[in-house]
Amino acid sequence: MAPKKQNDGNTKKRKRIPSAGSNPQASRSHESPSKAPKVSSSSKKPFKSLKTRKPDAVPKDTTKKAPLSGRERRLQAKELAEARKKKRKRHYNLEQELAHLWEKMRRHEIAKEDRAKLVTEALQKMKGKIPEIAGSHISSRVLQTCVKHCSQAERDAVFEELRPHFLSLAYNAYSVHLVKKMLDNASKKQLAGFISTLRGHVAPLLRHMVGSVVVEHAYELSNAAQKQELLSELYSTELQLFKDLVSLKESRLLDVISKLGLQKGSVIRHMTSVIQPILEKGIVDHSIIHRVLLEYFSVADKSSVTDILQQLSSPLLVRMIGTKDGAKIGILCAKYGNAKERKKIIKGLKGHIAKTAFHQYGCLVLVCILSVVDDTNLVTKVIVRELQPTLRELILDKNGRRPILQLLHPNCSRYFSPDELTSLNSSILSLSLKDQSETSSQTEALEVSLNEEKSKEDTEMAVDEPSKDDTPKDDSYVAESGKKDPFVRRQELLIKSGLAESLLDICIENVGELIRSNFGREVLYEVATGGSGGILHPTLDDKITSLHEAVASLSAMPKSDDSEEDHVLENFHSSRTIRKLVLDCPSFASTLWENAIKGKSESWAQGHSCKVISAFLESPDSKVQKLVKKEMKPLIDSGILKNQKPRELSTK
Incomplete structure (x- = not known):
């Protein structure tokens, strides 16, 4: 019998041929496939490795699901978001309940009793959890409404619960509004307690964009x-540790240093470490920072002051001039800045000129710029061009008229209060001393050069050399009032720019409204008299004459009982303005007499108009007195008018 071959998995089995004498039954079992034992299919195919073997097949669901509609997808996404919020937020369900109550209590038409019930219910739900939920944008709004409308007892309870957490809440973008609302409704004792909690944390809070708002709010209250x-x-740091060292008598930093004997250098270093991070972050909107900067200017040396002025001479200044102290800083920056820094300030104001002119304090910054900046082309291009479209509104406004009046009559006490004039004349001690030292050194150099030149034979050299020393060597900070002659600067800003011509056109067109206005009449008076120093003469003499005739024609109109407005000679404001014009402007007095008063003086010699008639007798101009003498003498003799002595001619 032949030997068996090794069975290979890749080959089929060979059929065995039965030999003679073998068992026929065994041979039949190999021959008959129907009776042979079944062989598994795996024995017929090669085995696969475990890595490539697929798991048992799962029967697939052959039924197709219908696609979700847009509404169903949104609902499914909403449910998923709700589930996530519930896991992430501890008081999510409470916030939803509070939001539902808030929608009811904040309605305008709700009754006070119903609102009080809703507020009480909301506060009961929040009790014990207020500090935890105050940082949420939903719960903080609910709390603000509750604090606004709740009773004083409930408000005190909320304050006491929040007291230990005020500092942490002051840094949160949502809870900061709640803290401000609590301070608005706090009693004097509660406000004092809150300020005491800020001790040691004022500087860090001021360096924070949100926290600085809380400090500023507390400072204002x-x-x-x-x-x-x-x-x-x-x-x-000494004053930070011991708060009772300073009293109200030492309100200025210089007084505090002198009383306590503090080291000036240490104070400057500490204030610099406080101020610099605040300025680097651009947090310059708050009045407490403006006050600190002014105090810093009063004690700091030249280099420290100039560094701060360079940082502030930028578009940041627009955000500072909304407060009284901020406007003072803007004035100082305009005064002591060099040409480059002044250019930055003016360009930073671009687009905000009209709004600044109408502002109570911002208008003073514009007044200062018009008074000290020598680059009149830049001032005309940025400031004057933005003022011209709103010129009529500016003339009629209490603050808006001031930049215009500054050009017509600079630093007049009639138009600026003593406090405002003090702000306009403010200075920085260290930089003023620098200007004085520069001036004195220039004078000494000039005297030395003159003495040396006298000994020289060449007189031409003696004339040339002093002019070399007239210009200062250090031009980093110019003089406070600029180098250009003030009258020349005013001429360029008024006449050359066309502003004066526009002013005259508006005064002529709106003469009735302006002369009866409390503020507009002052601009009209300055324009009609030609401005201080006669700056509008002789360039605009023709238009000034037209303005005189417009006022005279208005005065020549007869009285009317049906008219709602008083006659221009009897109106409280206009009669006084016309009187001043008669006294200070002889040309106007002659025009008014010839066109409106001549032959009618007796009818106008009573009431408010009597002041105008008497002004002709008080006129310092002999031509005017001679003009009215003949008609006025009967009125004086009859006692209707008093014999007035002529006034001295005012020098404008």
């Missing part, structure tokens, strides 16, 4: 002593 307490912490 504080009395003088509390303001001093907040400010003193920013001056030195």
Whole structure:
């Protein structure tokens, strides 16, 4: 019998041929496939490795699901988001309940009793959890509404619950509004307690965009002593540790240093470390920062002051001039900045000129710029061009008229209060001393050069050399009032720019409205008299004469009982303006007499118009007196008018 071959998995089995004498049954079992044992299919195919073997097949669902509609997808996404919020937020369900109550309580038409019930219900739900939910944008709004409309007892309870957490809440973008609302409704004792909690944290809060809002709000609500307490912490570490060292008598930093004997250098270093991070972050909107900067200018040396002025001479200044102290800083920047920095300031104001002119404090910054900046082309291009479209509204506004009046009559006490004139004349001690030292050194150099030149034979050299020393060597900071002659600067800004011509056109067109206005009449008076120093003469003499005739024709109109407005000679404002014009402008007095008063003086010699008639007798101009003498003498003799002595001619 032949030997068996090794069975290979890749080959089929060979059929065995039965030999003679073998078992026929066994041979039949190999021959008959129907009776042979079944062989598994795996034995017929090669084995696969475990890595490539597929798992048992799962029967697939052959039924296709219908695609979800847009509404169903949104609902499914909403449910998923709700589930995530519930896991992430601890008081999510409470916030939803509060939001539902808030929608009811904040309605305008709701009754007070119903709102009070809703507020009480909301506060009961929040009790014990207020500090935790105050940082949520939903719950913080609900709390603000509750604090606004709740009773004083409920408000006090909320305040006490929030008291230990005020500092942490002050840094949150949502809860900061709740803190401000609590301060608005706080009693004096509660406000004092809140300010005491800020001790040691004023500087860090001011460096934070959100926290600085809380400090500023507390500063605005504080009395003088509390303001001093907040400010003193920013001056030195000693004052931060011992708050009772400073009293109200030492409100200025210089007085504090002299009384306590503090080291000036240490104070400057501490204030610099406080101020610099604030300016780097651009947090310059708050009045407490403006006050600190002014105090810093009063004690700091030249280099420190110039560094701060360079940082502030930028578009940041627009955000500062909305406060009284901020406007002072803007004035100082315009005064002491060099040409490059002044250009930055003016360009930063571009687009905000009209709004600034109408502002109570911002208008003073414009007044200062018009008074000190020598680059009149830039001032005309940016400032004057933006003022011209709103010129009529500016003339009629209390603040808007001031930049115009500054050009017509600079630093006049009739148009600026003593406090405003003090702000316009403010200076920085260290930089003023620098200007004085520069001036004195230039004078000494000039005297030395003149003495040397006298000994020289060549007189031409003696004339040339002093002119070399007239210009200062250090031009980093120019003189406070600029180098250009003030009258020349005014001429370029008024006449060359066309502003004066526009002013005259508006005064002629709106003469009735302006002369009866409390503020417009002052601009009309200055324009009609030609401005201080006669700056509008002789260039605009023709239009000034037209304005005189317009006022005279208005005065020549007969009285009318049906008219709603008083006659221009009897109106409270216009009669006084016309009187001043008669006294100060002889040409106007002659025009008014010839066109309106001549032959009618007796009818106007009573009431408010009597002041106008008497002004002709008081006129310092002999021609005017001679003009009216004949008609006025009967009125004086009959006692209708008093014999007035002529006034001295005013020098404008």
